[in-house]
Amino acid sequence: MIASENRGRxxxxxxxxxxxxxxxxxxxxxxVMVLFAPVLSPYNPEEMHLKDRHSPPSMKxxxxxxxxxxxxxxxxxxxxxxxxxLGLSVVAGGLLFGTTLGLVAGYFGGRVDSLLMRVTDIFLxxxxxxxxxxxxxxxxxxxxxxxxxxxxxGWTAFARLVRAEALSLRDLEFxxxxxxxxxxxxxxxxxxxxxxxxxxIIVQATMGMATPILTEAALTFLGIGIxxxxxxxxxxxxxxxxxxxxxxxxxxxxxxxxxxxVLGFNLFGxxxxxxxxxxxxx
Amino acid sequence: xxxxxxxxxxxxxxxxxxVLSKRTVFGRREVLRxxxxxxxxxxxxxxxxxxxxxGCGKTTTGKCIVxxxxxxxxxxxxxxEDVVGASPDRIREIRKQMQIIFxxxxxxxxxxxxxxxxxxxPFAIHGICAGKERRQRVEALIDRVGLTxxxxxxxxxxxxxxxxxxxxxxxxxxxxxxxxxxxxxxxALDVSIQAQVLNxxxxxxxxxxxxxxxxxxxxxAVKHISRRVGVMYLGKLVELGETExxxxxxxxxxxxxxxxxxxxxxxxxxxxxxxxxxxxxxxNHPPSGCPFHARCRYRMAVCENEEPAWRDLGGGHxxxxxxx
Numbered sequence: 001m002i003a004s005e006n007r008g009r010x011x012x013x014x015x016x017x018x019x020x021x022x023x024x025x026x027x028x029x030x031x032v033m034v035l036f037a038p039v040l041s042p043y044n045p046e047e048m049h050l051k052d053r054h055s056p057p058s059m060k061x062x063x064x065x066x067x068x069x070x071x072x073x074x075x076x077x078x079x080x081x082x083x084x085x086l087g088l089s090v091v092a093g094g095l096l097f098g099t100t101l102g103l104v105a106g107y108f109g110g111r112v113d114s115l116l117m118r119v120t121d122i123f124l125x126x127x128x129x130x131x132x133x134x135x136x137x138x139x140x141x142x143x144x145x146x147x148x149x150x151x152x153x154g155w156t157a158f159a160r161l162v163r164a165e166a167l168s169l170r171d172l173e174f175x176x177x178x179x180x181x182x183x184x185x186x187x188x189x190x191x192x193x194x195x196x197x198x199x200x201i202i203v204q205a206t207m208g209m210a211t212p213i214l215t216e217a218a219l220t221f222l223g224i225g226i227x228x229x230x231x232x233x234x235x236x237x238x239x240x241x242x243x244x245x246x247x248x249x250x251x252x253x254x255x256x257x258x259x260x261x262v263l264g265f266n267l268f269g270x271x272x273x274x275x276x277x278x279x280x281x282x
Numbered sequence: 283x284x285x286x287x288x289x290x291x292x293x294x295x296x297x298x299x300x301v302l303s304k305r306t307v308f309g310r311r312e313v314l315r316x317x318x319x320x321x322x323x324x325x326x327x328x329x330x331x332x333x334x335x336x337g338c339g340k341t342t343t344g345k346c347i348v349x350x351x352x353x354x355x356x357x358x359x360x361x362x363e364d365v366v367g368a369s370p371d372r373i374r375e376i377r378k379q380m381q382i383i384f385x386x387x388x389x390x391x392x393x394x395x396x397x398x399x400x401x402x403x404p405f406a407i408h409g410i411c412a413g414k415e416r417r418q419r420v421e422a423l424i425d426r427v428g429l430t431x432x433x434x435x436x437x438x439x440x441x442x443x444x445x446x447x448x449x450x451x452x453x454x455x456x457x458x459x460x461x462x463x464x465x466x467x468x469x470a471l472d473v474s475i476q477a478q479v480l481n482x483x484x485x486x487x488x489x490x491x492x493x494x495x496x497x498x499x500x501x502x503a504v505k506h507i508s509r510r511v512g513v514m515y516l517g518k519l520v521e522l523g524e525t526e527x528x529x530x531x532x533x534x535x536x537x538x539x540x541x542x543x544x545x546x547x548x549x550x551x552x553x554x555x556x557x558x559x560x561x562x563x564x565x566n567h568p569p570s571g572c573p574f575h576a577r578c579r580y581r582m583a584v585c586e587n588e589e590p591a592w593r594d595l596g597g598g599h600x601x602x603x604x605x606x
Contacts, residue, residue, distance in 0.1 A: 172389045172390075173385070173386055173389045174389060174393075176350050176384070176390075177390055177391075178403060178407070180348050180350055181377060181403060181407050181408075181453075181457075182373070182374040182375075182377040182378070182407055184407075195392075195394040195395075196392070196393065196394055279393065279437070279439050
């Protein structure tokens with residue numbers, strides 16, 4: 001229920017910065033790849049051109065081919081369907097769950113806080129990789145299961161961050177003011193505390209985009225992530241990393257794809273954080 | 283004057299104790315007695331000042347009354363209705379009747395909301411009005427506290443301390459409360475601004491028949507605005523009386539010392555400063571007997587052992603002191 005003039009103001013400030021626009025462009029480019037992958041890619045991403053294995057970038061294969069002679073450009077475009085979507089889903093899941101839990105823990109404090117934070121500690125105590133492997137081996141390969149495994153291991157960062165911030169905010173007098181007005185808890189949490197926590201949450205979310213993309217690669221490399229013929233950026237890195245010196249293009253371009261995506265989210269996140277802060281209005 | 287029907291707020295034997303640590307080495311519980319058994323009542327339309335040094339429990343008292351802090355024991359009733367034992371739903375209703383203005387105008391307004399949203403929040407919380415009607419009522423409130431209407435779309439950081447405090451006052455008045463607890467509302471402001479805000483509060487009181495509980499350590503502000511004044515020391519009321527009587531002839535030695543600390547803008551007046559020795563006793567180790575005896579210059583043997591009773595010493599002037 002943000003006043004409409006306020007929303008217009010935020011949007012205007014968001015688009016005024018060139019870096020933010022670049023970030024948004026990178027994200028949009030990703031979305032276009034996800035939606036129109038079959039139209040955009042010159043080859044079938046799973047088709048092996050065995051005569052053209054590890055051929056360098058040329059007019060025929062714009063970004064070269066990999067160890068099995070698969071077109072790298074096509075695999076990057078199709079890979080976005082896995083990698084981009086995966087990063088987004090895992091961050092979104094962790095954000096929703098971790099933020100809510102952290103808000104509740106920080107706001108109520110005391111026993112609620114101790115209980116929720118001990119649960120968080122338990123999740124945090126497992127190395128992420130081991131925990132994800134355990135889940136994957138129980139539930140089997142597949143995109144949904146990777147999202148589940150990585151979300152279950154990824155939400156703790158949000159919970160701890162938000163809890164610490166909420167703990168310091170709840171004693172501010174504006175929170176007491178809305179309490180004394182008779183506001184119910186959900187309103188206090190989501191209308192009053194959350195907007196004041198946006199800056200660290202956005203930073204955490206945009207920085208957190210890269211981790212799931214790379215962890216998925218590791219899982220796939222171990223054969224418990226996504227079936228290896230399905231193109232994903234992380235998967236491409238792990239298949240061809242042994243040939244980094246002889247066929248630099250086979251790992252450089254998937255790496256660039258990951259970097260550009262993460263960069264896009266970081267730039268856009270920075271802009272969003274500043275646009276949402278009323279104090280930074282020029 | 284018939285007292286009974288005139289009483290808006292009745293506080294009886296209010297206590298707020300904080301347990302500091304579960305157990306000490308010797309198995310004793312350490313308890314901080316922030317508020318330790320105070321009683322007073324507020325008549326409709328009056329202003330009661332509450333003064334005392336830092337840490338004496340003034341603010342805790344105020345926050346207990348509006349139930350921002352759960353009292354340990356005691357009764358609070360607003361227009362005869364029990365505030366302490368009320369159900370959450372009842373409390374929501376009671377809260378429309380009593381509001382609080384905070385000390386720090388910088389932390390008491392949500393930095394992410396516009397003034398319009400902040401002042402409109404009470405209406406949103408209680409679902410009273412929305413859209414155009416809400417905007418009109420919010421603008422009327424902004425007007426009433428002396429801010430311009432274009433403040434509606436602006437953010438708190440664009441205002442000065444005094445203006446922010448006006449926003450806080452507008453928010454507190456939105457629901458037409460009967461009682462307003464003012465928790466050091468001018469202590470954080472410049473002296474020149476203090477007078478403006480105090481005058482605004484007096485004016486609003488006249489217009490709407492508000493009752494104020496005015497908590498402050500600034501004696502001149504309290505004297506200016508209050509009809510009666512209560513003096514607190516270590517979680518207890520030590521004196522309560524009409525402002526004039528209390529300031530001209532204090533009955534408790536602590537009040538006397540406080541009064542002598544007010545600066546007078548006249549160099550010719552030779553006055554006797556009553557200087558207090560030592561610091562206020564730690565409130566988690568309250569002294570036996572009179573809480574003030576360690577710093578009192580009239581100390582008698584009885585003061586160390588026996589707590590003085592809270593008595594009416596004539597004309598509604600209460601004090602707790604063995605001297606009287």
